[in-house]
Amino acid sequence: MAKWVYSFGDGKAEGNAGMKDLLGGKGANLAEMSNLGLPVPPGFSITTEVCSYFYERGNSYPTDLKPAIDSALTTIGARANATLGDPNRPLLVSVRSGARVSMPGMMDTVLNLGLNAQTTEGLAKLTEPRFAYDSYRRFIQMYSAVVLGLEHSFFEEILDTEKELKGAELDTDLGADDLRNIASLFKDCVREKLGRPFPEDVHEQLWGAIGAVFGSWQSPRAKTYRRLHDIPEEWGTAVTVQTMVFGNRGATSATGVAFTRDPATGEKLLYGEFLINAQGEDVVAGIRTPQPISKVVRERQSGKRPSLEEAMPQTFTELQAICAKLEVHYRDMQDLEFTVQEGKLFMLQTRSGKRTAEAAVKIAVDMEREGLIDKKVAVGRIEPAALDQLLHPTLDPDAEKELIAMGLAASPGAATGEIAFTADEAEKVAAERRDVILVRTETSPEDIHGMHAARGILTARGGMTSHAAVVARGMGRPCVSGAGMIKIDAKNGVMTAGKHTLKRGDVITIDGATGSVYNGRVGLRQPELTGDFGVLMAWADAIRRLKVRTNADTPDDASTARKFGAEGIGLCRTEHMFFDNDRIVAVRQMILADAESDRKAALAKLLPMQRQDFEGIFRAMEGLPVTIRLLDPPLHEFLPQDDEEIAAVARAAGGDPAKLRARAIALHEANPMLGHRGVRLGITYPEIYEMQARAILEAALNVEKAGGKPVQLEIMVPLVAWKAELDRMKERIDAVAAQIRKERGRIPDYLLGTMIELPRAALQAGEIAKTAQFFSFGTNDLTQTTIGISRDDAGMFLMDYLNKGVLTRDPFVTIDTEGVGELVRIAAERGRRSRPGLKLGICGEHGGDPDSIRFCHDSGLDYVSCSPFRVPVARLAAAQAALASVKNID
Numbered sequence: 001m002a003k004w005v006y007s008f009g010d011g012k013a014e015g016n017a018g019m020k021d022l023l024g025g026k027g028a029n030l031a032e033m034s035n036l037g038l039p040v041p042p043g044f045s046i047t048t049e050v051c052s053y054f055y056e057r058g059n060s061y062p063t064d065l066k067p068a069i070d071s072a073l074t075t076i077g078a079r080a081n082a083t084l085g086d087p088n089r090p091l092l093v094s095v096r097s098g099a100r101v102s103m104p105g106m107m108d109t110v111l112n113l114g115l116n117a118q119t120t121e122g123l124a125k126l127t128e129p130r131f132a133y134d135s136y137r138r139f140i141q142m143y144s145a146v147v148l149g150l151e152h153s154f155f156e157e158i159l160d161t162e163k164e165l166k167g168a169e170l171d172t173d174l175g176a177d178d179l180r181n182i183a184s185l186f187k188d189c190v191r192e193k194l195g196r197p198f199p200e201d202v203h204e205q206l207w208g209a210i211g212a213v214f215g216s217w218q219s220p221r222a223k224t225y226r227r228l229h230d231i232p233e234e235w236g237t238a239v240t241v242q243t244m245v246f247g248n249r250g251a252t253s254a255t256g257v258a259f260t261r262d263p264a265t266g267e268k269l270l271y272g273e274f275l276i277n278a279q280g281e282d283v284v285a286g287i288r289t290p291q292p293i294s295k296v297v298r299e300r301q302s303g304k305r306p307s308l309e310e311a312m313p314q315t316f317t318e319l320q321a322i323c324a325k326l327e328v329h330y331r332d333m334q335d336l337e338f339t340v341q342e343g344k345l346f347m348l349q350t351r352s353g354k355r356t357a358e359a360a361v362k363i364a365v366d367m368e369r370e371g372l373i374d375k376k377v378a379v380g381r382i383e384p385a386a387l388d389q390l391l392h393p394t395l396d397p398d399a400e401k402e403l404i405a406m407g408l409a410a411s412p413g414a415a416t417g418e419i420a421f422t423a424d425e426a427e428k429v430a431a432e433r434r435d436v437i438l439v440r441t442e443t444s445p446e447d448i449h450g451m452h453a454a455r456g457i458l459t460a461r462g463g464m465t466s467h468a469a470v471v472a473r474g475m476g477r478p479c480v481s482g483a484g485m486i487k488i489d490a491k492n493g494v495m496t497a498g499k500h501t502l503k504r505g506d507v508i509t510i511d512g513a514t515g516s517v518y519n520g521r522v523g524l525r526q527p528e529l530t531g532d533f534g535v536l537m538a539w540a541d542a543i544r545r546l547k548v549r550t551n552a553d554t555p556d557d558a559s560t561a562r563k564f565g566a567e568g569i570g571l572c573r574t575e576h577m578f579f580d581n582d583r584i585v586a587v588r589q590m591i592l593a594d595a596e597s598d599r600k601a602a603l604a605k606l607l608p609m610q611r612q613d614f615e616g617i618f619r620a621m622e623g624l625p626v627t628i629r630l631l632d633p634p635l636h637e638f639l640p641q642d643d644e645e646i647a648a649v650a651r652a653a654g655g656d657p658a659k660l661r662a663r664a665i666a667l668h669e670a671n672p673m674l675g676h677r678g679v680r681l682g683i684t685y686p687e688i689y690e691m692q693a694r695a696i697l698e699a700a701l702n703v704e705k706a707g708g709k710p711v712q713l714e715i716m717v718p719l720v721a722w723k724a725e726l727d728r729m730k731e732r733i734d735a736v737a738a739q740i741r742k743e744r745g746r747i748p749d750y751l752l753g754t755m756i757e758l759p760r761a762a763l764q765a766g767e768i769a770k771t772a773q774f775f776s777f778g779t780n781d782l783t784q785t786t787i788g789i790s791r792d793d794a795g796m797f798l799m800d801y802l803n804k805g806v807l808t809r810d811p812f813v814t815i816d817t818e819g820v821g822e823l824v825r826i827a828a829e830r831g832r833r834s835r836p837g838l839k840l841g842i843c844g845e846h847g848g849d850p851d852s853i854r855f856c857h858d859s860g861l862d863y864v865s866c867s868p869f870r871v872p873v874a875r876l877a878a879a880q881a882a883l884a885s886v887k888n889i890d
């Protein structure tokens with residue numbers, strides 16, 4: 001026979017903490033606390049299997065559930081010395097839902113169940129009348145709202161009218177008779193609204209509440225919550241029924257919540273709040289301001305009212321001992337609820353406490369030092385994505401702020417600076433060493449220099465995968481995108497945000513973690529990368545197998561990434577170097593040249609600039625591997641777009657605007673993802689790749705000659721689809737190398753490899769690997785080309801897909817394992833079959849995503865490469881991937 005009901009209390013329990021699947025998190029932990037001998041009011045949990053039964057059999061219960069509940073009621077009645085429905089010794093219970101994981105989308109709690117006209121009179125005699133009638137009217141209101149589905153406002157109105165009639169300002173000004181009268185009016189209201197009376201039968205009340213909990217599992221808000229948090233429907237919820245204890249029985253009673261450590265900072269002290277003479281919901285409701293639990297916290301907050309430590313020293317000591325016991329037992333920071341009833345302490349809940357990233361790191365490191373957990377557990381405790389919070393400046397939480405607009409939280413971190421409306425303006429302001437925020441309707445590749453110069457970026461249009469958002473994340477610049485209420489008039493140098501009008505040079509502050517835009521300067525806090533953070537990262541490094549590199553195009557980015565622990569550059573995109581003001585002219589001359597000789601002349605101007613770029617990067621990387629990708633984007637991206645710009649460029653270059661316009665049109669790629677770009681550009685204009693190869697090789701020689709460590713060079717050809725393409729490029733590059741050897745007497749070692757970013761390349765990996773010495777998976781393009789949706793198009797409707805549940809993950813964030821991932825696995829396997837030991841990495845945006853990193857670990861890649869600010873996230877995720885795969889083998 002199945003066991004449907006598990007009781008707890010009085011120092012023993014039928015369940016334990018390991019039974020969350022069956023008893024729900026709350027029920028399992030109450031059982032565990034009972035087993036530990038802690039003061040837990042007796043109760044019982046109805047299992048999640050009853051919930052499944054309920055839904056499988058048309059909202060009915062197993063026939064043997066009723067006797068099981070009756071028997072459990074008898075047990076807790078004996079423990080509490082009370083009986084449900086007995087006017088002389090009424091048992092009152094709370095009824096709560098409890099899924100395996102905490103689910104705020106579920107049913108609220110019902111308190112004081114078991115009160116009716118008779119038991120309330122009985123309670124009045126046992127305690128005092130005002131308390132009894134107040135409990136009764138609260139119960140009717142709560143039960144009616146949660147179980148009977150009536151609106152709270154009906155009851156609030158009655159309460160307000162009565163208060164007015166009595167001239168009472170606060171609920172506490174109402175006397176026993178008033179409250180009895182209100183309870184009766186509440187019952188009239190139920191009868192009027194529902195056409196049937198409020199249940200007087202206490203068993204009917206109980207079954208009503210149980211049914212409401214199970215029913216709430218399929219409520220729209222629970223369904224939404226489940227979908228958003230990947231919680232399977234089959235899990236079901238448990239119901240926990242527990243004897244009431246009262247924190248509102250006068251000055252020696254209280255109720256509160258406590259954390260065993262400070263959830264914001266991780267500091268080891270009893271943290272939390274309580275209220276004297278109050279019931280649970282009063283603490284969270286915010287009507288009365290709760291007092292801190294510990295004296296030190298009260299002193300820090302300069303609080304006037306006493307802490308629990310001062311007001312109830314004995315209870316505090318007892319609570320402190322229980323907290324210590326629970327922490328050692330669970331080996332994690334606990335978040336608990338307690339009630340003091342006339343001087344006696346009761347524990348109502350314990351669970352692992354939610355915490356900020358800062359607290360998570362400190363607690364993990366402290367607990368390892370205290371011997372509570374080992375290093376692997378400590379590393380496994382931190383949510384990699386949460387580390388982001390620690391790597392960027394954040395807003396000073398105490399600073400005053402004036403919110404003027406909201407957009408999308410596109411790239412984390414806070415930044416403050418003067419408004420600039422164009423990339424050039426931004427660069428100029430930054431050159432004068434003033435902080436600047438680039439404000440654009442939307443950004444394009446031509447804005448890169450301004451985005452780089454800016455502290456942060458704000459756009460009025462564009463989603464999470466807009467150009468501004470993607471590039472800002474890559475650069476580690478805070479970004480708020482799609483702030484639709486902002487109107488920008490760049491020509492006149494003004495923007496409006498609601499009633500605010502701001503001019504060029506005015507100061508704003510943005511918070512890319514929340515999408516907020518503030519007027520004026522708001523104080524910032526700088527990130528701390530040493531201390532506990534450094535300790536934890538070192539532990540992660542000792543565990544992981546995957547190497548972590550960075551995507552960096554400048555010496556600055558390279559240095560930032562090294563500070564964050566990057567072990568090389570996995571992708572240096574060379575095209576960004578061409579957008580600088582002093583280069584774009586030569587780039588355009590190169591593109592517009594009709595004859596090869598003209599093109600070569602323009603390239604000769606670019607060569608020293610490129611060489612200098614690479615020297616800076618190699619110096620910053622001090623002998624670590626650096627993968628440099630040869631030019632990738634279609635050439636039209638470098639050409640002016642509108643007539644005004646075309647005229648300006650033609651003037652500067654001394655050319656004919658009509659010819660320039662014709663050229664721009666001829667070069668325009670209808671589908672900018674594919675076609676005439678990447679290696680195909682290298683095939684039609686081999687001089688470009690030759691110039692780049694020369695710049696790379698000479699730079700490596702120069703750095704070495706100047707005493708720098710020899711760089712581990714990897715030259716990478718983009719967008720290869722056919723082995724023959726790579727073969728041709730290899731011939732050209734090797735020829736350049738041979739030429740340099742002749743000129744300089746030697747050449748640096750280098751590997752030649754390719755990106756795998758087209759499905760054809762993935763399938764042909766066995767062939768391509770005969771030439772390529774390494775592969776780097778370009779999962780940005782591979783995702784676009786595999787699923788047939790471009791990143792730019794994807795934004796809006798992917799959101800819609802995610803909302804509708806068509807997709808559970810955004811494939812541009814997390815590798816789509818069934819399509820893109822399958823191609824990665826195929827390419828890895830075929831590539832290594834023809835070239836054992838072939839070096840494999842990933843340099844698409846996915847390289848910084850924890851779930852994708854797990855996939856890369858499992859697929860046998862050698863490294864992931866991500867933007868500098870994601871490097872610590874990737875180091876941690878790589879360690880967790882290694883821990884998870886070891887666990888799977890065990």
Ligand code: PEP
Pocket residue numbers: 571573632757777778779780781782843844845
């Ligand atoms: C890629 O396609 O994944 C890649 C890294 O190249 P890009 O994003 O520059 O196209």
Ligand code: MG
Pocket residue numbers: 757778780781
């Ligand atoms: Mg690409």
